[in-house]
Amino acid sequence: MSQFVIFKPANQTLDEIWEYSLETWGEKQAEIYIEGLFSILQKAASREVLWRKLHKQTFLETYFVKYQRHYIFFRELEDSLIGVISIIHEQRDIVSLLEKDLKLQD
Secondary structure, eight states: OOEEEEOHHHHHHHHHHHHHHHHHHOHHHHHHHHHHHHHHHHHHHTTOSOOEEOOSGGGTTOEEEEETTEEEEEEEOSTTEEEEEEEEETTSOHHHHHHHHHHHHO
16 A cells, blocks of 8 residues: 655645644545545555656656645655655645745755
8 A cells, every 4th residue: 555645745735734724614524624635635546547757847756646736746765755845725826835935944
């Protein structure tokens, strides 16, 4: 079974998604959404979903998958791991937020 590692910026976003979902739609829906995010992460780690590669020079070797309204950005690590760098809502400024999160990883 392939695994994934969640880096600090992505982990903070997961907490924010949980809080927002809990306040907006309640605990059951928050659990469903978070479980869905983790499910797509597992599928990405096991390559059950198509990885899309970012083609901008500053995002070298960065891939993403989409889950509902969020883009999940990651890099391939050793031992069949993927490292989740950032999780960004589709209505946010994806480029600047991803650049910020990538700088935290370098």
